[in-house]
Each structure stands twice: as C-alpha cells, then as structure tokens.
Amino acid sequence: MRKPADSSAPLADLIAQRWSPRALDETGEVTWDQLRALLEAARWAPSFGNTQPARFLVGRRGDDTFDRILSTLTPRNQSWAGRAGALLVAVTVTRNEKGEIPYADYGLGLASQNLVLQAVSEGLVAHQMAGFDADAVRHEFDVPDEAVPRVAIAVGRQADAEVLGEERDVxxxxxxxxRMPLPEFAYAGTWGKAAF
Structure with missing residues (x-):
C-alpha cells in the first residue's frame, strides 16, 4: 500500500513515500547487504563536530539478537514487530574521550532518518518505536552507562493490513x-505568524 505525502510542494520521492506501516510480511527477508546499506546511510549522517553519537544493535529475524530485541518491546509492539525482517535499537553515545557530546540525540535522530530513507530506497519499510524497555536493552546487551537506548526500529517488507488482525489496527x-498544515508549522517575523 502506497500512501504518498500530501504536500504543498513537490518532495523527493524517498521522503514522499516514507511512512511507518505495522503490517509486515513475516516471510519477507531483509538481507545483510540491505542492512549494511541502511547502516552505512546512518553512518554518513551529519553530527555535531563529527562526533558520530549514533550506534545500532542489529538483529535479523531468526537470530538471537532479533529475539532479544523483540523481548524488550512492549507486548503491543511485539504483536506486529515479530514479523519484521530485522529489528534494531538506535543508541545515543552521550560521552566520548573529550567529554559530553553536544546534541547527541539530534545526531542519533539524523542517523535514524538516513537509515529509514535508505530503507525506502531498498524497497523496504521501517517503523520506529518508543515502546520498548531501555533498561532491558541495557541488561541484554551490556550497554555502557554513557550510551542510551532511544528507539527500536522494525525493518521489513510491507504486507496487507489484514495481517494485523484487529479491525482497529487494520x-x-x-x-x-x-500532518499539521504548513502555516501552523513554519513561522516568519514572529512566533505564530505563518511563513506560507
């Protein structure tokens, strides 16, 4: 199912086509080559002073890392994310040898968006989730104190909405x-005065 963005200006196709489906094909594969491309896209995202605060835990369906990531998701997210071809956890490194990393979460956000857009270019879909237990991720993967699990990401091939089962989810x-209208999003001159 395609659901292109309804925008007031033409968008790059990767941006227009990106959305976050939950209906994933439980037989759809995400290859290691595709995961490499997603992670390379994330690696080349901008970051403050080239501090590169983004790190990713990566599992493919059927491997131990996938199962351990899945176990940290909320039950609601487990119900659909188990059909993903890959599960990742995006982690922010907040300190390095020079001290506190400025804008570390912003850097992780940029890296995650690059990853998601690369997924679109690979013919995949990606859904980012806040519904996971960061402390469980820390425990499962020995994540150090200076690293903060921020978001889980399901990557896979889209399926028909019917796989979700419940009518509300379908x-x-x-x-x-x-999305909110552009006049409520972009201001000029003063706060609240529409730029467009």
Missing part, C-alpha cells in the same frame, strides 16, 4: 497520513 493502517 483501519489505522489504511487511514490517510496526516
């Missing part, structure tokens, strides 16, 4: 994508 999957 309807939500099929619903139009929405």
């Amino acid at each position: 309807s939500r999957e099929r619903a139009d994508r929405r």
Whole structure:
C-alpha cells in the first residue's frame, strides 16, 4: 500500500513515500547487504563536530539478537514487530574521550532518518518505536552507562493490513497520513505568524 505525502510542494520521492506501516510480511527477508546499506546511510549522517553519537544493535529475524530485541518491546509492539525482517535499537553515545557530546540525540535522530530513507530506497519499510524497555536493552546487551537506548526500529517488507488482525489496527493502517498544515508549522517575523 502506497500512501504518498500530501504536500504543498513537490518532495523527493524517498521522503514522499516514507511512512511507518505495522503490517509486515513475516516471510519477507531483509538481507545483510540491505542492512549494511541502511547502516552505512546512518553512518554518513551529519553530527555535531563529527562526533558520530549514533550506534545500532542489529538483529535479523531468526537470530538471537532479533529475539532479544523483540523481548524488550512492549507486548503491543511485539504483536506486529515479530514479523519484521530485522529489528534494531538506535543508541545515543552521550560521552566520548573529550567529554559530553553536544546534541547527541539530534545526531542519533539524523542517523535514524538516513537509515529509514535508505530503507525506502531498498524497497523496504521501517517503523520506529518508543515502546520498548531501555533498561532491558541495557541488561541484554551490556550497554555502557554513557550510551542510551532511544528507539527500536522494525525493518521489513510491507504486507496487507489484514495481517494485523484487529479491525482497529487494520483501519489505522489504511487511514490517510496526516500532518499539521504548513502555516501552523513554519513561522516568519514572529512566533505564530505563518511563513506560507
């Protein structure tokens, strides 16, 4: 199912086509080559002073890392994310040998967006999740104190919404994508005065 962005200006196709489905094909494969491309895209994201604060835990369906990441997700996210071809956890490194890394979360956000857009270019979909237990990730993967698990990411091949089972979830999957109007998003001159 394609749900291109309804925008007031033409967008790059990768951006227009990116959305976050939950309906994933449990037989769809994400290859190691594809994961390498996603992680290279993330690696080349900008970061403050080239501090590169982003790190990723990576598992493919069927391996131990995938199962351990899946176990840290909320039950609701486990119900659909187990069909993903790969599960990742994006982690922010907050300190390095020079001390506190400025804008570390911003750097992780940029890296994660690069990863998601690369997934679109690979014919895959990606869904980022806050619904996971960061402390469980720390424990499962011996994540050091200076690193903070921030988001889990399911990557896979899209399936029909019916795989989600519950009508509420199917309807939500099929619903139009929405964003606030541009005049409420971009201001000029003073806060709240629409730029467009």
